[in-house]
Amino acid sequence: MFALTEFLILLILSLLIVQFLKLQWMRQKLPPGPTPLPIIGNLWHLGFVVKQESLLKLKDTYGNIFTMWMGQTPVVVLNGYEAAKEGLVTYSEETSGRAKSPLMTDLMGEKGIFVTSGHTWKQQKRFVMTTLRNLGVGKKDLENRVQVEAHKLLKLIASKQGSSFEPKIPIVHTVGNVICSFVFGDPFPQDDDSFNKLIKAVYLLLFVPFTFWGRLYDACPTVMSHMKGLYREVFESNAFIHNLVREKMQSHKERWRRGQENHDLIDFYLDQIAKSKDDPSSTFNEENLVQTAVDLLIGGIETVANTLCWGLCYLLKYPDVQEKIQNEIDAVMGRSQIITYEDRVKLPYTNAVLHETLRFSSVTGIATMRCCLKDMTLLGFPIAKGTFILPNKHSVLYDPDCWETPWKFNPGHFLDSEGNFVNNNAFIPYAIGRRACLGEPLAQTELFVFFANLLHAFKFQLPDGIKDVSLESIVGGTREPRPFEILAIPH
Numbered sequence: 479m480f481a482l483t484e485f486l487i488l489l490i491l492s493l494l495i496v497q498f499l500k501l502q503w504m505r506q507k508l509p510p511g512p513t514p515l516p517i518i519g520n521l522w523h524l525g526f527v528v529k530q531e532s533l534l535k536l537k538d539t540y541g542n543i544f545t546m547w548m549g550q551t552p553v554v555v556l557n558g559y560e561a562a563k564e565g566l567v568t569y570s571e572e573t574s575g576r577a578k579s580p581l582m583t584d585l586m587g588e589k590g591i592f593v594t595s596g597h598t599w600k601q602q603k604r605f606v607m608t609t610l611r612n613l614g615v616g617k618k619d620l621e622n623r624v625q626v627e628a629h630k631l632l633k634l635i636a637s638k639q640g641s642s643f644e645p646k647i648p649i650v651h652t653v654g655n656v657i658c659s660f661v662f663g664d665p666f667p668q669d670d671d672s673f674n675k676l677i678k679a680v681y682l683l684l685f686v687p688f689t690f691w692g693r694l695y696d697a698c699p700t701v702m703s704h705m706k707g708l709y710r711e712v713f714e715s716n717a718f719i720h721n722l723v724r725e726k727m728q729s730h731k732e733r734w735r736r737g738q739e740n741h742d743l744i745d746f747y748l749d750q751i752a753k754s755k756d757d758p759s760s761t762f763n764e765e766n767l768v769q770t771a772v773d774l775l776i777g778g779i780e781t782v783a784n785t786l787c788w789g790l791c792y793l794l795k796y797p798d799v800q801e802k803i804q805n806e807i808d809a810v811m812g813r814s815q816i817i818t819y820e821d822r823v824k825l826p827y828t829n830a831v832l833h834e835t836l837r838f839s840s841v842t843g844i845a846t847m848r849c850c851l852k853d854m855t856l857l858g859f860p861i862a863k864g865t866f867i868l869p870n871k872h873s874v875l876y877d878p879d880c881w882e883t884p885w886k887f888n889p890g891h892f893l894d895s896e897g898n899f900v901n902n903n904a905f906i907p908y909a910i911g912r913r914a915c916l917g918e919p920l921a922q923t924e925l926f927v928f929f930a931n932l933l934h935a936f937k938f939q940l941p942d943g944i945k946d947v948s949l950e951s952i953v954g955g956t957r958e959p960r961p962f963e964i965l966a967i968p969h
Contacts (some may be wrong), residue, residue, distance in 0.1 A: 508552055509859045511545035512536065516631060519547025521697060530843060530872040533557070533626035537873065543857045549697030553577075553847065553866045554856070557873040557878050559904040565856055566848075566911035574912035575849030576864040580699035581687050581709075585716045590769030591916070592777070596847065598761045603769050605762070606916055609746045613660055615919050621819050623659055624927045627652045631928065632935050634668075635966045642941035642963040645790055649928075650783040652679055656924055657778030657917075659770050662726050663742035672722060679715035680779050685954030686712040700850055723771045726763065774917070781841050782921050784958040788839035789832065789929055791959045792887055793938055794947040799889065803828050803933050804969060817930040819923045825930065826899035832929050836907040837875045838887045841956050845871040845909060871906060880904035936966040 492773070512520050516787060533555060536544055542561040546554050556565045565573055575595040586593045591602045614620040631652040635643075654677055655665035666673035686692050695702040695709065700831045704712060730744045740746050745765045754760035793800040806827045811817060848867040855861065876884040880902060881891055894900050908915035915921070932938075942962050951957040 488714040507862070508865075509543045509857075510540050510629075511547075511555075512540075513822065514547035514552075517550070518697060519549045521548065521693060525682055530840070530870070533844065533870050534873065537870075543859060548693070548866075551866060553868050554859075554861060555868045555870055556856075557870045558877045559874045561857060562871065562874050562906070562910070564867050565867060566889045566909075568914075569854055569856065570911035572850055572852045572854045573848045573867050573941065575784060575851045576913070577847035577849040579692075579696045579847075580703070581692050584699075584703065585683065585687070585713070586769060586772070587765075589766050590773045590774040592846075595851070596616040597759070598766070601761045602766060603916065605747070605750060606743070606770060606774070609743055610660070610916070610920070612740075612746065613742070619926065620920065620923055624643075624924050625816065627656050627665070628931050630655075630926050632931060635932075635936060636968070638943055638966060640965060640967060642965050644961055645956075645964050646783065646787050646873050646961065649786050650779060652660055652928070653786070654680075654779045656920070657775060659742070660920075661723075661743045661774055663730075663745070675718055676722060676775070677779065679719045680776050682712050682715045683719070683776055684780050684956055688953070688955045692696055719775065720768055720774055723768045723775075726771075727767060743774070747799075777915070778917050778920070780956050780958070782924050784841045784956050785836060785839060785925060786928055787843065788834040788934075790938055790964060791947050791949060791962065792831075792835055792838070793933075794940055794962075794964065796887060797939070799831055799887075800933065800938065803831055804937065807930065807934050811934065817927065819926050820968070821930070822926050823899075826893065826897060827889065828930055828933070829899050829926070830889040832925055833892045833901075833905065834887060834889045835929075836925075837881075837891065837905060839957060840872045840875050840907070841958075842907065843872050843953065843957050846871045848913065874904050876906055893897075919964075933969075935969060937969045939965050939967065941965055 499849045514520050521963065534557075536546065536555070537557045542557045543554065543555050544557075549551070556562050576593055576599065578593050582593055588594060588598070591599060591606065594602065604625065613616075614623070631648060634648050636726060651668055651673070654673070658673075659665050659677075666676075687695075689956055691708065702708070727748075730742075730748060732749045734740075738745075740749060744767065747762070747770070751764070751767070756764045793803075806825055807817070812826050817825075845868070849870070850861055850863050850865045850867060853861070853863050861867075862937065874880070878884050880886065881904065883891075892899055892905075908918045908921070944963070947962050948960050950960055952960060
């Protein structure tokens with residue numbers, strides 16, 4: 479018995495040593511980085527969670543391009559504007575593949591936009607871009623939808639009558655209804671049970687895969703796939719949101735068969751399925767319809783809502799900024815007008831504060847991993863086809879070579895000496911290159927219309943007895959502020 483135990487221990491140690499030596503040999507073909515351990519790679523360096531702070535420490539040691547190991551998978555990390563630009567713009571075609579993590583693959587399969595690459599991704603992306611334009615993105619039709627939801631939000635906040643409340647809840651419902659109107663055609667009532675479950679499902683699908691448990695699943699997928707009870711809630715949430723879209727799709731089919739005019743994404747997609755049924759290269763089918771809709775719902779709610787919540791945090795933290803915004807709005811717009819997206823040109827300081835909020839909050843953090851589709855040389859290092867690339871977008875938004883005071887909230891980053899709005903090439907709060915964010919025009923419109931009209935209608939302050947607001951974040955797939963309460967005083 480003891481001989482068998484000793485043999486098993488020796489065997490395990492031998493396998494670990496062989497694996498360790500194999501990793502050291504593989505490291506020689508990649509950019510430098512910390513020494514990986516068998517099984518867990520460099521996850522112990524990161525506390526099993528990929529955080530901006532951990533990556534910045536590694537950047538200080540290894541430079542703007544380094545390799546870290548997620549379990550047994552090497553990932554080349556790009557830091558700073560120049561590295562991100564070369565990797566995602568100069569080599570945009572080569573780095574346009576999606577690196578699929580085991581957990582995200584088990585949740586989403588090989589469908590839709592987010593986790594696909596190649597022909598499927600190109601067809602789905604092109605269709606969504608065209609459909610969003612047909613539905614008014616970039617036109618006045620889009621803003622009309624946003625203004626309707628903005629009016630509801632202002633009315634809801636006014637009903638608080640000066641009582642303190644947590645802003646995340648009404649904001650996330652408002653933002654959620656904007657994307658739901660594009661996908662499903664109609665918004666949900668605020669108290670709709672399915673809508674509330676949808677909001678929770680989106681949150682979990684963006685949070686859990688990027689936590690310790692998500693990284694553990696990705697590091698040991700064979701083992702963890704047999705322990706899905708640990709992930710029951712996220713898999714149930716995933717099933718709920720997919721089933722909700724399927725139910726909406728079935729109800730749309732009846733209307734579509736009657737030949738009614740298309741007025742949402744599902745309508746246009748059903749049309750596309752019919753048009754391309756005889757095309758053998760077509761990827762348009764009901765499963766791709768469902769996953770594409772799910773991708774848009776996941777991508778279109780939390781990021782915008784969290785940005786607006788960060789904006790309110792910064793206004794509470796820096797009341798002089800809020801005062802300058804409201805003085806500008808009052809001087810330019812007067813008290814009765816509704817602020818439109820076009821008005822951003824006349825409100826440079828307000829626009830600058832919103833841009834600085836996007837930069838400083840870095841809501842989408844590190845960005846999602848890419849996969850090299852071809853061999854290439856990046857910043858002098860040979861990168862083989864199939865290598866995973868992680869653009870550290872946070873490091874670009876805080877690059878000291880591009881920003882005067884990167885670690886300080888400073889709207890002056892987007893203003894010239896005369897107070898005119900100016901952009902910055904390193905301002906990339908959304909993805910860039912071939913996999914640029916499809917919803918960026920929609921998000922930009924939502925953010926400005928909601929933010930400016932909130933400041934036009936209310937003065938925000940901390941509740942009595944609360945002296946400060948925390949700028950610490952909760953990190954998952956997005957960075958969100960810790961829960962806080964606020965007072966909205968009619969302005």
